[in-house]
Amino acid sequence: MKRVKSSLWSILESVVAGILGLAVAGLILKAWGYSPTAAYVALVRASFTDLYGFAGALANATPLILTAITFAIGARAGLFNIGAEGQLYMGALAAIAASLFRLPAGIHLIVALVFAAVAGVLWSLVPAILRATRGVSEVISTIMFNWIGHFLALFLVANVLVDPYRGEKTISAALTSRFPILIRGTDLSYGIFLSVAFALFVYFLLWHTVVGYEMRAAGANPDAARYGGVQSRRVVVLVFALGGIAAGLAGATQSLGRPPTYAVYSGLPQIANLGFDGIGVAMIGRNHPLGIIAAAIFYGGLQAGARLMQMTAGVPLEMVRVVQGVIVLALALPELLRIFRGLGRRLWRPRSLGEGGEG
Amino acid sequence: MTVKYLWSIFFLSLHAMVPITLTAVGEVVSETAGLFDIGLEGILLLSAFTGALGAEAGGWILGILVGIGTGLVVGLFFGLVNAYWKGNQLITGVGINLFALGFVAFGLQALGTPGFHSVPRVAQLPKVPTPVGGLSPIVFVALFLPFLIHWVLFRTRVGLWIRAVGENPEAADVAGVPVELVQLLSTAFGAALAGLAGAYMSVAWMGSVTKEIAAGRGFIALATVVFSGLNPLLTLAGGFIFGFFDSLATWISNIPGVKEVVPWQFISMTPYVVTLLVVTGVIGRVRFPKALGIPYRRE
Numbered sequence: 001m002k003r004v005k006s007s008l009w010s011i012l013e014s015v016v017a018g019i020l021g022l023a024v025a026g027l028i029l030k031a032w033g034y035s036p037t038a039a040y041v042a043l044v045r046a047s048f049t050d051l052y053g054f055a056g057a058l059a060n061a062t063p064l065i066l067t068a069i070t071f072a073i074g075a076r077a078g079l080f081n082i083g084a085e086g087q088l089y090m091g092a093l094a095a096i097a098a099s100l101f102r103l104p105a106g107i108h109l110i111v112a113l114v115f116a117a118v119a120g121v122l123w124s125l126v127p128a129i130l131r132a133t134r135g136v137s138e139v140i141s142t143i144m145f146n147w148i149g150h151f152l153a154l155f156l157v158a159n160v161l162v163d164p165y166r167g168e169k170t171i172s173a174a175l176t177s178r179f180p181i182l183i184r185g186t187d188l189s190y191g192i193f194l195s196v197a198f199a200l201f202v203y204f205l206l207w208h209t210v211v212g213y214e215m216r217a218a219g220a221n222p223d224a225a226r227y228g229g230v231q232s233r234r235v236v237v238l239v240f241a242l243g244g245i246a247a248g249l250a251g252a253t254q255s256l257g258r259p260p261t262y263a264v265y266s267g268l269p270q271i272a273n274l275g276f277d278g279i280g281v282a283m284i285g286r287n288h289p290l291g292i293i294a295a296a297i298f299y300g301g302l303q304a305g306a307r308l309m310q311m312t313a314g315v316p317l318e319m320v321r322v323v324q325g326v327i328v329l330a331l332a333l334p335e336l337l338r339i340f341r342g343l344g345r346r347l348w349r350p351r352s353l354g355e356g357g358e359g
Numbered sequence: 360m361t362v363k364y365l366w367s368i369f370f371l372s373l374h375a376m377v378p379i380t381l382t383a384v385g386e387v388v389s390e391t392a393g394l395f396d397i398g399l400e401g402i403l404l405l406s407a408f409t410g411a412l413g414a415e416a417g418g419w420i421l422g423i424l425v426g427i428g429t430g431l432v433v434g435l436f437f438g439l440v441n442a443y444w445k446g447n448q449l450i451t452g453v454g455i456n457l458f459a460l461g462f463v464a465f466g467l468q469a470l471g472t473p474g475f476h477s478v479p480r481v482a483q484l485p486k487v488p489t490p491v492g493g494l495s496p497i498v499f500v501a502l503f504l505p506f507l508i509h510w511v512l513f514r515t516r517v518g519l520w521i522r523a524v525g526e527n528p529e530a531a532d533v534a535g536v537p538v539e540l541v542q543l544l545s546t547a548f549g550a551a552l553a554g555l556a557g558a559y560m561s562v563a564w565m566g567s568v569t570k571e572i573a574a575g576r577g578f579i580a581l582a583t584v585v586f587s588g589l590n591p592l593l594t595l596a597g598g599f600i601f602g603f604f605d606s607l608a609t610w611i612s613n614i615p616g617v618k619e620v621v622p623w624q625f626i627s628m629t630p631y632v633v634t635l636l637v638v639t640g641v642i643g644r645v646r647f648p649k650a651l652g653i654p655y656r657r658e
Contacts, residue, residue, distance in 0.1 A: 316468035325458025
C-alpha cells in the first residue's frame with residue numbers, strides 16, 4: 001500500500017513538473033513573440049490525436065526508452081552514468097558495420113544487434129573500470145568518452161564505413177539486417193518491441209533478482225551494502241555494462257530502423273542528443289522502467305509534434321528541449337508537491353490556523 | 360621564426376585556457392562551500408549566446424556584462440534550489456544543461472541562423488597588441504583571478520566562512536555563520552565566472568556562437584577542479600594543459616604532412632583524452648570538503 005501511494009505521488013510530481021515545463025516554455029515563447037497556444041495545439045494535435053502521429057511518437061520513443069534505461073540503472077545503483085550518448089554512437093555504427101558481411105535475414109539482424117550491444121559495453125568499460133578501481137567520477141569520465149566517441153564516430157562515418165557513392169553518409173544497413181517497419185508509411189519499426197522488452201527485463205532484474213537487489217542496495221546505502229557483502233566493484237561494472245547494452249541497442253534502433261536511408265550521416269544529425277534526451281526522460285519517468293516507457297512516449301510525442309509546430313506555428317522545433325529542461329529542473333526541487341501544498345494551505349487558510357506546518 | 364612560432368602556440372594556448380580556468384576557479388569557490396554544480400556546461404552555452412546578443416545590442420562591454428549576469432542568475436537559481444530548498448544538485452545541473460541546449464538551439468533558430476551566429480567585428484572585444492601578437496584582456500583577468508581567490512579563500516574571514524560551510528556546516532552554523540547564504544553566494548559567484556567565460560568565448564575569442572560552442576568545457580572545468588584539489592592556483596595549470604591540447608589541433612594543421620598521417624578527428628580528441636588521464640592520475644591524492652554535495656539540514 002505504501003509502495004502504491006509513493007508511486008502515485010511520483011506520478012503526480014512528474015505531471016506537475018510537466019505542466020510547469022510547458023508553462024515556463026510558453027512564457028519563453030511569448031517573450032520571443034510566438035503564440036504559445038498555437039504552438040501547443042500543433043504540438044499535441046500532430047502526435048496524440050491520430051494513428052500516424054502516434055506512430056511517430058512511438059518511433060521517437062524507441063531509442064529514448066533505451067538511453068533512459070542506461071541512466072536509470074545507474075541512478076538506481078547510485079551512479080550518475082551520463083555516457084549513453086557516446087555508447088549510442090558506437091552502437092549505431094557497429095550495427096552498420098555488421099552490414100559488411102552477408103548473412104541470411106533474421107540472423108543478420110541478431111548479429112547486428114549483438115555488435116551494437118558489444119560496442120556499447122566496450123564504450124562504457126573504461127569509465128566503469130576507472131570508477132571501480134580508482135574512484136574516478138563517472139560524471140567526468142563518461143562525458144569525456146562522449147566527446148571522444150563523437151570524434152571517433154565522425155572518423156568512422158567519413159573514413160571507414162563511408163558509402164563509396166555518397167561521401168556524406170555511411171553505407172546503408174543491409175536489407176537483411178533492418179528492423180521491419182510496423183506500420184507502413186511511418187517510421188515505427190519493430191524496434192519498439194525491443195525497447196519495451198528491454199525495459200521490462202530491467203524492471204524484472206531490479207526488483208525480482210538478487211543481482212538487482214544488490215544494485216539497488218548499493219544505490220540506497222553504499223556502506224550498508226558493503227557490510228552486507230555486496231561487492232561494489234562488481235556491481236559498478238555490471239551496471240555500466242547493462243547501460244552500455246541498452247545504449248548500444250538504442251543506436252542500433254536508429255541505424256537499422258529508421259527509413260528511408262538506414263545509415264548514419266556525417267555530423268550525426270539523427271543520433272546526436274538521443275543520449276542526453278534519455279537522461280531527461282529517465283528523470284521524468286523517475287528512473288522506473290515503466291515510468292520511463294510513459295515518459296519516452298510523452299517526449300517522443302512532443303518531438304514528433306515539434307515538426308508540425310514549426311511548420312504551422314513557425315516555432316523552432318528545438319523548443320521541445322526547453323520544455324524538457326524546465327521539467328527536469330522542476331523535478332530537482334525536492335518535494336515539489338510539498339511546496340505546492342504549502343502554498344495552497346497558506347492561500348486557503350487564515351494565517352492563524354496554518355501552524356499545522358510542513359510534515 | 361621558430362621563436363615566433365612558439366609564441367603563437369603559447370598565445371593560442373592562453374586563449375584556450377581562459378574559459379577553463381575562469382569556470383574552474385569559480386567552481387572551486389562553489390565546491391569549497393559544498394555545492395557541486397554540473398550545470399557549468401549549460402551556463403557556458405547560455406552566456407555565450409546571451410553575451411553575443413548583448414554585444415550586438417550595445418558593444419562588447421554590454422556583452423560581457425550580460426554574460427556575467429546570465430551566469431549570476433542561473434547561479435542564484437542553483438543556489439536557491441540547493442542551498443535553501445535542499446534540492447538534488449546533480450539533477451539541477453543536468454536540468455540546466457538540458458535547458459541551455461534547448462534554449463540556445465531554439466534562440467539560434469529563432470534568429471534565423473540555425474547552428475551558427477557570428478558576432479560582428481565591431482561588437483567583439485578587441486585584443487591588446489603586444490610585440491609578439493594580440494592578447495585578449497580577459498586573459499589577464501583569468502591569470503589574475505586565481506591569485507585573488509586564493510587570497511580570499513585562505514587569508515580572509517569570508518574565505519574562512521566559505522571553507523567552514525563546506526567542511527563542517529553544523530559547526531559553522533553553531534558559530535553563527537549563515538550557512539545557506541554563504542553557499543548561495545559562493546555558487547552564484549562561481550556561476551557568474553562561468554558566465555564571464557561563456558561571454559568571452561563568443562564576444563572575444565571565437566566571435567561566433569554555435570550550439571556546440573561549450574564543447575564539453577564545463578565538464579573539463581569540473582575535471583580541472585578535481586585536478587586542482589580545490590587549490591585556485593592549480594586551475595591555472597589545469598586550464599593551461601587543456602588550452603595547450605585544445606590549440607594543438609589548430610597549429611598541427613599548419614604543419615605540412617601531419618594532416619595526411621593523423622586524421623583531424625583524432626587530434627580533436629586529445630583534450631578529452633588528456634583530461635581523463637590527468638583526472639585518473641591525480642585521483643586519490645586530492646581531498647575534498649566533507650560536506651561536498653550533501654545538502655545541509657539543521658538538526
